[in-house]
Amino acid sequence: MEPQLAISVRGLRKAYGGVDAVAGVDLDVRRGEVFALLGPNGAGKTTTVEILEGYRQRDAGEVRVLDADPATAGQDWRTRVGIVLQGTGEFDELTVREVVSHFAGFYPAPDDPDKVIERVGLTAKARARTHSLSGGQRRRLDVALGIIGQPELLFLDEPTTGFDPEARREFWELIRDLAAAGTTIVLTTHYLDEAESLADRVGVIAGGRLIEVATPDRLGDREAALATVSWRTPDGGWQRRESATPTALVAELAARFDGEVPGLTVTRPTLEDVYLRMIGHR
Incomplete structure (x- = not known):
């Protein structure tokens, strides 16, 4: 395994009842990067991540995570990996x-509990019983339990489900702080703006196969896609034109309108547009 890699996968396969859930995935995740794995339900995303976490056995392929095979790695390896599932458990009392x-007692060198509680924004709730927490606050607690062991590698499964917009943005800052401190993060999410904001690279999986891995701005040749230029016409209507040279078109419009172009917008396909096209949705 190359030293700069936190995860290396070759030919990963897993089938259920003769149907391939994962059909020959190759994947590398670099140390210190935030990697987002995208895919529709049933695409093989969850199975792939569970194999990487050591919770599910594979049928074939080579998998190395932090220089170990998750299928046979011991307790020392598990203390280096943090996992935030969609629900950790109930601790009402x-x-x-x-x-x-x-949870700090499960790790040989845990972080300070009060420091972790502060990092996830729960200081004001430190003495509150968990049954009194809101859904978003419970999610923050899940994250606290995932990072208390100061993991080298952190798996986040739909981490901001149930968050309001402000809480999501605050959580994004926490992820950026963890990444800046050197933590490798593998993120699964259905929020495309979240992947675009946080991830150094994204991978799209569909039908058990990894379709493409790229930076968010280059996925699916996004940076080369035609731009859509829209403006308001003198009669109050709207006109739109796709262009490979939007700057030239805007200059032409500016000359036509003698300066300010009414209602001018210039857009390119969003990450969501590209993603939906890649997985076969209109």
């Missing part, structure tokens, strides 16, 4: 601090 402190 314990306070936030009690839960985080309890």
Whole structure:
């Protein structure tokens, strides 16, 4: 395994009842990067991640995660990996601090529980029993339990489900802080703006196959796509034109309107547009 890689996968396969859920995936994730794995439900995304986490056995292929095979790695390896599932569990009668402190005892060199609680924005709720937390606050607690062991590699499964827009943005800052500190992060999400904002690279999986891996701005040749230029016409209507040279078109319009072009917008396909095209949706 190359030293700059946190994850290396070759020919990964997993079938259920004779149907391939993962059909020959090759994937590299570099140390220190934020990697987003995108795909519709049933595409093989969850199975792939569970194999990387060591929770599911593969049928074939080579998998190395932090220089070990997750299928046979021991407890020392598991203390280097953090996992935030879609739901960690219920601890209704314990306070936030009690839960985080309890989980800290599972690791040889845990972070300070109060520091972790502060990082996830739960300081004001540290003495509150977990049954009193809102959905977003429970999700923050899940994240706290995932990072209390100071993992080298962190798996985040739909981490901001149930968050309001402000809480999502605050959580994004936490992810950026973790990445800046050197944590490798593998993120699964259905929020395309989240992947675009956080990920250094994204991979799209569909039908058990990895279709493409690229930076968000280059996925599906996005940077080369035609731009759509829209403007308001003198009669109050709208006109739109696709162009490979939008700057030249805008200059032409500016001359035509003698300066300011009314209602001018210039857009290129969003990451969501590209993603939906790649997985076969209109």
